Amino acid sequence: MMKVYKYSMLWKCLFLGVFLVLISCNQNKKEVQTEKENYSNILLQEWAGPYGGVPAFDKMKVEDVKEALEKGMELSLTEIDVIANNKEAATFENTIVAMERSGKVLDRVFAYYGIFSSNESSPEFREVQKEMAPKLSEYSSKISQNEALFQRIKSVYEASKENPLEADQQRVVDLVYKRFEMNGAELDAAKKERYAAINKELSGIYTTFSNNILHDEENYITYLNKDQLSGLSDGYVKSAAKIATDNGHEGEYAVTNTRSSMDPFLTYSNERKLRKKVWTNYYSRGDNNDEFDNKELIAKILKLRRERVELLGYKNYAEWRLQDRMAKNPENAMALMNAVWPASIARVAEEVADMQAVADANGDKIKIEPWDYRYYAEKVRKKKYDLNSEEVKQYLQLDKLTQALFFTAGELFHYDFKPVPDGTVPVFKEDVKVWEVTDKDSGEHIGLWYLDPYARIGKRSGAWATTYRSHSTIDGKETVLGSNNSNFVKPAPGEPVLVSWDDATTFFHEFGHALHFFSSNVKYPTLNGGVRDYTEFQSQLLERWLSTDEVINKFLVHYKTGEVIPKELVEKIKKASTFNQGFGTTEYLASAIMDMKLHLADPTNIDIDSFEKATLTELHMPKELVMRHRTPQFGHVFSGEGYATAYYGYMWADVLTADASEAFAAAPDGFYDDAMAEKLVKYLFAPRNSVDPAEAYRQFRGRDAKIDALMRDRGFPVSVE
Numbered sequence: 001m002m003k004v005y006k007y008s009m010l011w012k013c014l015f016l017g018v019f020l021v022l023i024s025c026n027q028n029k030k031e032v033q034t035e036k037e038n039y040s041n042i043l044l045q046e047w048a049g050p051y052g053g054v055p056a057f058d059k060m061k062v063e064d065v066k067e068a069l070e071k072g073m074e075l076s077l078t079e080i081d082v083i084a085n086n087k088e089a090a091t092f093e094n095t096i097v098a099m100e101r102s103g104k105v106l107d108r109v110f111a112y113y114g115i116f117s118s119n120e121s122s123p124e125f126r127e128v129q130k131e132m133a134p135k136l137s138e139y140s141s142k143i144s145q146n147e148a149l150f151q152r153i154k155s156v157y158e159a160s161k162e163n164p165l166e167a168d169q170q171r172v173v174d175l176v177y178k179r180f181e182m183n184g185a186e187l188d189a190a191k192k193e194r195y196a197a198i199n200k201e202l203s204g205i206y207t208t209f210s211n212n213i214l215h216d217e218e219n220y221i222t223y224l225n226k227d228q229l230s231g232l233s234d235g236y237v238k239s240a241a242k243i244a245t246d247n248g249h250e251g252e253y254a255v256t257n258t259r260s261s262m263d264p265f266l267t268y269s270n271e272r273k274l275r276k277k278v279w280t281n282y283y284s285r286g287d288n289n290d291e292f293d294n295k296e297l298i299a300k301i302l303k304l305r306r307e308r309v310e311l312l313g314y315k316n317y318a319e320w321r322l323q324d325r326m327a328k329n330p331e332n333a334m335a336l337m338n339a340v341w342p343a344s345i346a347r348v349a350e351e352v353a354d355m356q357a358v359a360d361a362n363g364d365k366i367k368i369e370p371w372d373y374r375y376y377a378e379k380v381r382k383k384k385y386d387l388n389s390e391e392v393k394q395y396l397q398l399d400k401l402t403q404a405l406f407f408t409a410g411e412l413f414h415y416d417f418k419p420v421p422d423g424t425v426p427v428f429k430e431d432v433k434v435w436e437v438t439d440k441d442s443g444e445h446i447g448l449w450y451l452d453p454y455a456r457i458g459k460r461s462g463a464w465a466t467t468y469r470s471h472s473t474i475d476g477k478e479t480v481l482g483s484n485n486s487n488f489v490k491p492a493p494g495e496p497v498l499v500s501w502d503d504a505t506t507f508f509h510e511f512g513h514a515l516h517f518f519s520s521n522v523k524y525p526t527l528n529g530g531v532r533d534y535t536e537f538q539s540q541l542l543e544r545w546l547s548t549d550e551v552i553n554k555f556l557v558h559y560k561t562g563e564v565i566p567k568e569l570v571e572k573i574k575k576a577s578t579f580n581q582g583f584g585t586t587e588y589l590a591s592a593i594m595d596m597k598l599h600l601a602d603p604t605n606i607d608i609d610s611f612e613k614a615t616l617t618e619l620h621m622p623k624e625l626v627m628r629h630r631t632p633q634f635g636h637v638f639s640g641e642g643y644a645t646a647y648y649g650y651m652w653a654d655v656l657t658a659d660a661s662e663a664f665a666a667a668p669d670g671f672y673d674d675a676m677a678e679k680l681v682k683y684l685f686a687p688r689n690s691v692d693p694a695e696a697y698r699q700f701r702g703r704d705a706k707i708d709a710l711m712r713d714r715g716f717p718v719s720v721e
């Protein structure tokens with residue numbers, strides 16, 4: 001299952017581009033002189049109260065955001081100037097550590113900013129956001145282009161090559177230096193100017209790219225009449241009727257041009273012609289050869305990205321981007337994808353054959369086309385597994401699942417979760433609940449866990465994890481304020497929240513991110529940062545505990561009878577997990593390979609349409625399905641740089657997940673083996689980014705990860721070579 005809809009812990013940093021990683025992720029630096037003032041703006045104020053201080057979420061107001069951000073940026077730039085203009089020779093302490101301590105006030109503002117943008121958005125806030133985005137981007141360039149600052153970082157870096165620092169200090173210096181270097185700090189003045197101009201031009205194109213997709217999503221609605229609803233669920237029909245009414249089409253039913261509307265329609269609608277129409281609209285987004293077409297923009301983006309990395313002396317964008325990732329270079333990432341691809345398309349051929357047999361038996365005189373795949377796959381699924389998702393839900397209660405998370409954390413991490421007394425910790429909505437996390441053995445306070453479980457207006461969709469404060473010991477121990485956020489439908493008072501198996505899995509996934517925050521043992525804030533192709537591994541791994549016998553027998557009980565979920569039902573769920581992996585893996589991999597190939601190719605005369613076609617032909621892409629994200633709508637890669645040449649990262653993390661799971665499965669006490677749990681925390685969670693991820697994994701496993709486990713997980717044959 002792809003986790004593309006989930007935020008990583010670094011969401012705060014990503015929206016400001018690469019550079020702010022340095023600043024906004026450093027959430028725990030020591031107070032500096034400048035902030036001993038008493039601010040009247042609540043968002044700037046030092047956090048008061050218990051547990052090392054907590055955000056005043058109950059007092060935050062949108063009208064304070066702009067002033068707070070401006071003041072926060074000003075303070076942070078002043079601190080940076082003091083560091084850059086220090087008359088003393090640059091040392092680790094007066095340069096790197098000083099930077100680690102800077103920006104604390106702005107970090108506090110970002111904790112509130114994050115709540116406004118993700119949990120409590122509003123038209124008023126979006127106005128502020130629009131106004132402040134370019135200012136925040138300017139702010140980050142001011143730091144990345146600060147020549148005096150960089151010279152000091154460089155001299156600490158070079159001195160450390162002569163006389164190495166302690167391991168964790170060396171890692172901070174290496175990471176900080178690399179970040180500056182990768183973003184043009186070494187360039188001469190003329191090249192720096194061009195570098196900045198390219199970035200500015202790109203940021204405009206990224207916005208246009210997203211807006212074009214949004215336009216095509218909003219303007220290609222398919223309206224159905226009451227005779228065209230066959231196969232659709234009551235829930236789907238009700239919501240389609242409401243959307244149609246809201247759009248002035250009373251009495252009709254709207255299929256919007258988004259994944260959440262398209263996917264169930266293609267799965268259940270019996271109307272083949274309409275399926276083709278909905279499919280065509282969706283996969284043509286950004287590709288309609290009109291003023292909202294994205295193909296020319298993509299060519300421009302690829303050229304600008306190439307020019308920018310060439311200024312830095314790199315061959316191509318992929319080489320530049322992957323150097324500090326676990327994969328290290330595009331060849332390693334491609335090697336993984338190429339290894340899985342043949343089995344993946346071979347499985348598609350089997351799936352198509354299964355589906356064709358069902359269609360033939362039904363007397364449907366058709367050949368499987370891309371708009372038939374989901375529809376017939378669903379029929380095969382019913383036939384093969386007979387799994388009723390409504391029945392499964394009755395054993396998945398949110399309260400019990402929350403207890404299951406705590407149980408898992410207790411077994412693996414020795415954590416204890418206790419609800420904080422009402423009113424002691426401020427929250428931004430009454431639905432938000434807070435627990436104190438302590439060490440079971442020593443009683444030591446670890447942090448607070450905030451859970452915002454329910455959907456509401458102004459809250460973004462999906463599920464995510466974030467921190468308001470991260471662990472560090474640079475100036476005494478800072479404890480963690482971590483949060484999980486979901487979009488469950490709030491029940492009537494006294495009613496349980498029943499969730500699907502997928503949602504329960506996601507709930508464990510996001511809690512994995514939270515445990516990764518809580519278990520950090522790093523001294524320097526920079527070392528809390530995530531590595532894009534590694535940071536989903538810990539969370540994906542935690543998902544595996546949901547289906548352990550211990551969790552099943554204690555927590556997966558019927559909401560009325562209290563009976564444990566029947567063994568046969570669990571078996572069905574497990575069996576069905578490899579179903580349709582040909583489709584899922586192939587549509588994902590086609591996009592991931594395309595992302596990489598687009599950035600390896602010479603962009604000089606690139607024609608996006610023919611490039612996409614030629615690449616798919618070369619891959620022998622099965623004609624019964626398409627890329628999960630076709631190039632003209634590949635927002636991960638072209639509406640910003642977050643996932644450019646990084647879409648492979650989900651599979652990279654999945655290789656580690658599958659391989660690590662097999663290590664647990666093989667241990668004497670399986671997933672609850674004490675020795676394994678100790679290694680898990682020590683090598684895979686606690687070090688965060690203070691150890692090279694590949695090295696950390698080797699320490700855990702005694703060897704590098706192999707892809708065999710992933711192949712077994714997906715039900716693909718493992719080749720013997």
Ligand SMILES: [Zn+2]
Binds near residue numbers: 003510536
């Ligand atoms: Zn995640």
